[in-house]
Amino acid sequence: MKKTINTLLPYLFLLFALTTNLKCVSALDLGDTEGNWLYNGVNYYILPSTFRGEDAGSGLTFARIGASDSLAVVQPATNGWNGSAVTISNPGGTKIIITGSPVDFKFADQSSKWVVVFDESAKVWYLSANGAKPGQKTKTGTFQISQLNLGFKFSFCNPSFCEDVGSFVDADKHNRLALGGSPFSFKFQNAHNN
Numbered sequence: 759m760k761k762t763i764n765t766l767l768p769y770l771f772l773l774f775a776l777t778t779n780l781k782c783v784s785a786l787d788l789g790d791t792e793g794n795w796l797y798n799g800v801n802y803y804i805l806p807s808t809f810r811g812e813d814a815g816s817g818l819t820f821a822r823i824g825a826s827d828s829l830a831v832v833q834p835a836t837n838g839w840n841g842s843a844v845t846i847s848n849p850g851g852t853k854i855i856i857t858g859s860p861v862d863f864k865f866a867d868q869s870s871k872w873v874v875v876f877d878e879s880a881k882v883w884y885l886s887a888n889g890a891k892p893g894q895k896t897k898t899g900t901f902q903i904s905q906l907n908l909g910f911k912f913s914f915c916n917p918s919f920c921e922d923v924g925s926f927v928d929a930d931k932h933n934r935l936a937l938g939g940s941p942f943s944f945k946f947q948n949a950h951n952n
């Protein structure tokens with residue numbers, strides 16, 4: 759049964775993408791690359807999801823930015839690397855992570871959850887992997903995951919609206935995740951406790 763689901767899941771996603779208004783897809787629509795649901799507290803590599811596949815760069819990781827000890831969430835251009843494992847958790851406590859509900863992200867080897875902070879020189883809200891530094895503005899809200907074509911996008915939401923997570927290349931050529939722009943499309947690969 760599990761094998762059948764694994765085999766069928768990519769086709770089901772394709773079918774959803776082609777035939778339905780994405781808002782109509784059931785809540786249990788988040789899957790990893792092995793065809794399993796996304797589970798609370800499990801570590802995943804978050805990889806680009808694109809038709810270009812292997813050419814799309816590596817999985818998400820973090821990089822020290824500027825002169826501060828701020829660590830930004832980045833997506834390097836190097837191909838064929840998984841990036842750093844990310845613990846995805848569900849503050850609501852249910853076992854399966856569903857779209858449109860709050861989720862927390864943190865790199866498995868970092869203690870802070872991701873937060874959204876303001877870069878005064880670039881004028882963008884970017885995702886920080888180690889919290890806000892003194893004097894940095896933090897945006898209030900929660901992350902959510904939803905479907906985007908054949909992958910998933912992240913949004914950052916407050917009670918009145920959501921902004922998509924896209925990316926921007928900073929002065930040091932780090933491709934940082936940040937609010938605004940075209941949403942970045944991801945897939946989740948179980949890191950199997952890495």
Ligand SMILES: *[C@@H]1O[C@H](CO)[C@@H](O)[C@H](O)[C@H]1NC(C)=O
Nearest residue numbers: 803838839840947948949950
């Ligand atoms: C990426 O992660 C998968 C398991 O999630 C592993 O099988 C694979 O070897 C990893 N690839 C690299 C290049 O580390």
